[in-house]
Amino acid sequence: MSISEQYFPEEPTAPVVKTDTIPGPQGAQAIKTLGEVFDTRCTYFVADYYKSKGNYIVDVDGNTYLDLYCQVASIPLGYNNPALIETAKDPKTISNYVNRPALGNFAGNDFEEIQRELIKAAPKGQHLVWNALSGADANELAFKAVFYNYQAKKRGFNAPFSAEEESSCMENSAPGAPELAIMSFDHAFHGRLFATASVTRSKPIHKMDMPAFKWPKAQFPAYKYPLEANTEANSAEDDRCLAIVEEFFKTWHCPIAAVIVEPIQSEGGDNHASAKFFQGLRDITLKYEARLIIDEVQTGCGGTGLLWEHERYNITPPPDLVTFSKKMQSAGYFFHDPEFVPNFPYRQFNTWCGDPVRVILAGAITREIREKNILPQIKETGDYLFGKLESIQSKYPTWLQNLRGKGKACFIAWDTPSGDDRAKFLNAMKLNGVNMGGCAEVGVRLRPTLVFGKKHVDIFVERLDQVLSTL
Amino acid sequence: MSISEQYFPEEPTAPVVKTDTIPGPQGAQAIKTLGEVFDTRCTYFVADYYKSKGNYIVDVDGNTYLDLYCQVASIPLGYNNPALIETAKDPKTISNYVNRPALGNFAGNDFEEIQRELIKAAPKGQHLVWNALSGADANELAFKAVFYNYQAKKRGFNAPFSAEEESSCMENSAPGAPELAIMSFDHAFHGRLFATASVTRSKPIHKMDMPAFKWPKAQFPAYKYPLEANTEANSAEDDRCLAIVEEFFKTWHCPIAAVIVEPIQSEGGDNHASAKFFQGLRDITLKYEARLIIDEVQTGCGGTGLLWEHERYNITPPPDLVTFSKKMQSAGYFFHDPEFVPNFPYRQFNTWCGDPVRVILAGAITREIREKNILPQIKETGDYLFGKLESIQSKYPTWLQNLRGKGKACFIAWDTPSGDDRAKFLNAMKLNGVNMGGCAEVGVRLRPTLVFGKKHVDIFVERLDQVLSTL
Numbered sequence: 001m002s003i004s005e006q007y008f009p010e011e012p013t014a015p016v017v018k019t020d021t022i023p024g025p026q027g028a029q030a031i032k033t034l035g036e037v038f039d040t041r042c043t044y045f046v047a048d049y050y051k052s053k054g055n056y057i058v059d060v061d062g063n064t065y066l067d068l069y070c071q072v073a074s075i076p077l078g079y080n081n082p083a084l085i086e087t088a089k090d091p092k093t094i095s096n097y098v099n100r101p102a103l104g105n106f107a108g109n110d111f112e113e114i115q116r117e118l119i120k121a122a123p124k125g126q127h128l129v130w131n132a133l134s135g136a137d138a139n140e141l142a143f144k145a146v147f148y149n150y151q152a153k154k155r156g157f158n159a160p161f162s163a164e165e166e167s168s169c170m171e172n173s174a175p176g177a178p179e180l181a182i183m184s185f186d187h188a189f190h191g192r193l194f195a196t197a198s199v200t201r202s203k204p205i206h207k208m209d210m211p212a213f214k215w216p217k218a219q220f221p222a223y224k225y226p227l228e229a230n231t232e233a234n235s236a237e238d239d240r241c242l243a244i245v246e247e248f249f250k251t252w253h254c255p256i257a258a259v260i261v262e263p264i265q266s267e268g269g270d271n272h273a274s275a276k277f278f279q280g281l282r283d284i285t286l287k288y289e290a291r292l293i294i295d296e297v298q299t300g301c302g303g304t305g306l307l308w309e310h311e312r313y314n315i316t317p318p319p320d321l322v323t324f325s326k327k328m329q330s331a332g333y334f335f336h337d338p339e340f341v342p343n344f345p346y347r348q349f350n351t352w353c354g355d356p357v358r359v360i361l362a363g364a365i366t367r368e369i370r371e372k373n374i375l376p377q378i379k380e381t382g383d384y385l386f387g388k389l390e391s392i393q394s395k396y397p398t399w400l401q402n403l404r405g406k407g408k409a410c411f412i413a414w415d416t417p418s419g420d421d422r423a424k425f426l427n428a429m430k431l432n433g434v435n436m437g438g439c440a441e442v443g444v445r446l447r448p449t450l451v452f453g454k455k456h457v458d459i460f461v462e463r464l465d466q467v468l469s470t471l
Numbered sequence: 472m473s474i475s476e477q478y479f480p481e482e483p484t485a486p487v488v489k490t491d492t493i494p495g496p497q498g499a500q501a502i503k504t505l506g507e508v509f510d511t512r513c514t515y516f517v518a519d520y521y522k523s524k525g526n527y528i529v530d531v532d533g534n535t536y537l538d539l540y541c542q543v544a545s546i547p548l549g550y551n552n553p554a555l556i557e558t559a560k561d562p563k564t565i566s567n568y569v570n571r572p573a574l575g576n577f578a579g580n581d582f583e584e585i586q587r588e589l590i591k592a593a594p595k596g597q598h599l600v601w602n603a604l605s606g607a608d609a610n611e612l613a614f615k616a617v618f619y620n621y622q623a624k625k626r627g628f629n630a631p632f633s634a635e636e637e638s639s640c641m642e643n644s645a646p647g648a649p650e651l652a653i654m655s656f657d658h659a660f661h662g663r664l665f666a667t668a669s670v671t672r673s674k675p676i677h678k679m680d681m682p683a684f685k686w687p688k689a690q691f692p693a694y695k696y697p698l699e700a701n702t703e704a705n706s707a708e709d710d711r712c713l714a715i716v717e718e719f720f721k722t723w724h725c726p727i728a729a730v731i732v733e734p735i736q737s738e739g740g741d742n743h744a745s746a747k748f749f750q751g752l753r754d755i756t757l758k759y760e761a762r763l764i765i766d767e768v769q770t771g772c773g774g775t776g777l778l779w780e781h782e783r784y785n786i787t788p789p790p791d792l793v794t795f796s797k798k799m800q801s802a803g804y805f806f807h808d809p810e811f812v813p814n815f816p817y818r819q820f821n822t823w824c825g826d827p828v829r830v831i832l833a834g835a836i837t838r839e840i841r842e843k844n845i846l847p848q849i850k851e852t853g854d855y856l857f858g859k860l861e862s863i864q865s866k867y868p869t870w871l872q873n874l875r876g877k878g879k880a881c882f883i884a885w886d887t888p889s890g891d892d893r894a895k896f897l898n899a900m901k902l903n904g905v906n907m908g909g910c911a912e913v914g915v916r917l918r919p920t921l922v923f924g925k926k927h928v929d930i931f932v933e934r935l936d937q938v939l940s941t942l
Contacts, residue, residue, distance in 0.1 A: 037599065038583070085565060106515060108520045173685075181682075204647065205817050205818060210640075210648060212640075352545075
C-alpha cells in the first residue's frame with residue numbers, strides 16, 4: 001500500500017471540475033465578500049480545507065483539484081493528514097497554543113523535548129537550531145547571527161562593547177552600526193522584510209519602493225539543458241560565476257560577512273547549480289573569512305528527495321547556517337558553530353523566540369518522514385514522473401523547454417514559450433483539475449506533497465497531455 | 472463573582488515558594504539540560520504550564536508565583552483559560568493548524584469570518600487589518616505599506632513603475648529603492664529586525680553590530696511626577712519635543728514618510744505622554760504629509776483599561792496605522808485608508824500572509840473581553856492597585872520613585888534607586904512568590920493579566936510591603 005493510501009484511504013481517485021470558470025459562481029461570490037476585509041487580487045480560488053484530503057484540494061464550488069502547488073510548496077504530508085491532526089489535539093500543542101511562552105525567559109518543561117525532536121531533522125553537521133516565524137524572519141535572524149559573530153571576532157569574542165560603539169549604534173552609525181554586507185545572487189528569493197528584500201533579486205515587485213542596503217549581487221549559474229549534453233559549457237559557467245563572487249570580496253566597498261544562496265533558486269525559476277559551484281562558494285567564503293548561509297526555505301523538508309537539498313553537494317566543511325520554513329511549518333536556522341550563540345545574552349532575542357506550536361508540528365512532520373520512510377518513495381515517484389515528462393517533452397518540445405530537476409524527486413520545472421502562454425496553460429490545467437504554479441517569467445514548477453505517488457503521476461500526466469494537445 | 476473566579480474556580484489562593492533559590496534544584500537541572508539545545512542565559516525559571524492557572528505560574532520546582540510579568544506582557548486572560556482551550560479544540564483551529572493556507576492565493580472558506588472577528592476589535596476609525604507574525608513583523612509590514620503609499624502618491628496612484636525604477640530597485644539603488652525615512656523616538660522599542668532595529672532606541676544590546684538605516688531619532692517627553700504638581704513643566708516638555716520633531720521634517724537629508732510612536736514607551740521605561748503631545752504629532756505629520764504609526768504591541772489589547780491605549784488621546788484624525796501583537800497572540804496592523812492596500816497585487820504579500828490559528832485566537836480573546844465586559848473590571852482593579860501603591864510609596868519613597876500609570880488600569884511602573892537595587896528587589900519578590908519584570912535601567916513594570924482582581928492586588932501589595940521592609 002502506498003503512503004498516500006495508508007494516510008488517506010478515502011482520498012479522491014480523480015479530479016472533478018464542475019464549473020466552466022475558476023473560480024465558479026460560489027467562488028466568485030466568496031472572493032467578493034472576502035474582498036471586503038482582505039486583499040483578494042491574488043486569490044486563485046477559495047478553498048474548502050475541511051473537504052480537502054491528501055493530494056486533493058477542494059474549492060467552494062465543489063471542484064476537486066490534484067494539487068501540485070500545495071500552498072506555494074508548503075504542504076508536506078497532504079491535506080488533513082491524520083498524524084498531524086493527532087498532533088493538533090495533543091495536550092502539548094493545546095498548552096503551547098493557549099499559554100504561548102516567552103521561550104527565552106520562561107521556557108516550559110516540555111520545550112527541551114520539542115527542540116530535541118526538531119534537531120533530529122537537522123542537516124548533517126548541524127546540531128543546534130534557533131526558531132523563527134517565517135522564511136524571511138529565519139533569514140534575517142541568520143544575518144543577525146552572522147553580523148554579531150563577525151564583529152565579535154574583530155573585537156575579541158568576550159570583549160565588551162566600547163563606549164563609542166554603544167553611543168554610535170543608538171544613532172544608527174558606525175562603529176556600533178557597522179557597514180557590513182550580505183552577498184546574494186541574481187534571481188534569488190530570500191524574503192520581503194527589509195534586509196531580506198535587500199538580498200532578494202528575483203522581481204521588482206518584491207522590492208520596489210523599499211529602502212535597501214547597498215549589498216552586492218553576484219551571478220548564479222545559468223545552465224544549458226539537458227545537462228548531460230552541456231557539461232563543458234556549464235562548468236565554464238560555474239567558473240564565470242565563482243570569479244564574480246571572488247571579485248566582489250576583493251572590491252566591495254565594505255566587508256562582506258556572508259553569502260546566502262538557495263540550493264535551487266525556486267521563486268527565481270528553478271535554477272540548479274552543481275556540486276562544483278557550491279564547493280567553490282564554500283572555498284571562497286573560507287578564504288575571505290565570510291559565512292555561508294544556505295536558504296532551504298523552499299527546497300528543504302524532503303521535496304527534492306533529500307531532507308536537505310544542499311546535502312546532495314557534500315559541501316565541505318558544511319555551511320555555517322541553514323534556514324528553513326514552508327513545508328517545515330515552522331521556521332528558523334540550523335547551525336553547528338557554538339560561536340553563533342552570541343557572546344552576550346539578550347542579543348539574539350525577542351519576546352516569543354518562535355512559536356512552539358509550529359515547532360511541535362515541524363517535529364511531527366519530520367518524525368513521520370523518518371518513521372514512514374517517505375523520502376525513498378517520493379524519490380521513486382519523481383524518477384517515474386521525470387521519465388513521463390521526457391516523453392511529453394518530446395511530443396510538445398516548445399511547451400516543455402529546459403526540463404529540469406532530474407533525480408530530485410518531484411522538484412521539477414520547465415519553461416513555457418512566454419508568460420502569456422504560461423497563463424493560458426496554467427488556467428487550462430486548473431480547468432482540467434490540476435492546480436499548478438509558475439516561477440520566474442515563463443517557468444512552471446511542480447511542488448506536490450511528499451505523499452504524491454505513481455497513481456497521481458499517471459493522472460497528472462494524462463491531464464497534461466490532454467491540455468497540451470488543445471493548446 | 473469576579474472574572475478570575477468565573478474562569479478559574481480552582482485558581483491557587485496564594486503563592487507558594489518551596490525553594491531557597493530560584494530556580495530551585497529541579498529548575499537548575501532543567502535549565503542545564505535545556506541549555507544543551509537552547510540559549511538559556513535569559514531563563515528565569517522553567518515553567519510548568521500544565522499546572523499554571525489564571526494569574527499563577529508554576530515552575531518545575533513546584534513554586535507557584537502570582538504573575539505580574541506574564542510572558543513579557545503577553546498573556547491576556549490567564550494561564551489555561553478555559554474559553555481559549557475550547558478555541559484550541561475547535562475544528563476551525565485544527566484545520567488551519569494542519570492545512571496552513573497560503574492566504575493570499577488560496578484562502579479557506581472560513582477565513583472571511585476569522586478576519587471579521589478580528590476587525591471587530593479594531594481601534595475606532597480603522598476598519599481593515601493586515602496580518603503579521605510578531606510585533607516586529609507587524610511594524611516592518613506597516614513601514615512597507617507607508618513606503619509603497621508614499622511613492623505611489625508621488626508617481627500617481629495607478630501609474631506603472633518606470634523602467635529606471637525597475638532596474639534600479641534590483642540594484643538596491645534609487646529611484647527604485649528610494650532613500651526614505653521613518654522617524655522614531657529616543658527610548659522607543661519597535662522590534663529587532665533590521666528596519667525595526669533602526670527605529671528601536673532603547674538599549675545598545677538591541678541594535679549593536681547590525682547595519683542600520685540612517686533615520687532620525689526625536690525626543691519623547693520626559694515628565695516630572697506626580698503629574699498634577701508639574702503641569703506647566705510637562706507642557707513645556709511637550710513643546711520642546713514637538714519642536715524637535717518638526718525640525719527633523721525641515722532638515723533631514725531625505726523625506727520622512729512616517730513617524731512611529733508607542734502610546735506608552737514600555738520597554739524604554741513606561742514613559743507616558745499627553746494628549747497634547749500626540750495631537751501635536753498628528754498635526755505635524757499632516758502638515759508634512761507623513762503618516763502616523765501607533766505601535767500598540769505592548770499597550771494594546773486592554774492592559775491599560777482601554778482596548779487601544781491611543782484612543783485615550785482622541786487623536787484627530789485617527790492615526791494611519793496601528794500595530795499590535797503580544798496579548799493579541801497574533802500580530803498585524805489596523806488601517807482605514809484604502810490607499811494602504813498597495814496599488815498593485817503581490818506587493819504586500821508573502822507565502823502565508825499571517826498565521827490563521829493565531830488570528831483565530833486573537834478573535835477569541837477580544838470576543839471574551841467584549842462579552843465578559845472585562846475592561847471596566849481591570850480598570851477598577853488598577854485604580855484600587857494604584858491607591859495601594861501610593862501608600863506603599865509614602866512608606867518607601869526611595870524604592871518607588873516616579874510612580875506612574877494612574878488611571879491606566881494595572882499598566883503601572885515606578886523607578887528603583889539603581890539597577891543593582893532593582894535586581895535585588897525583583898529577586899526578593901520572586902522568592903516571596905511574585906514574578907515581576909523591569910523596564911529601562913531602573914524601572915519596574917507591572918503587566919498582569921486582564922483577569923487580575925482586587926484579591927490579587929491584596930496579595931501582591933502585602934508581599935511588596937514585606938519585601939521592601941527587609942531591603
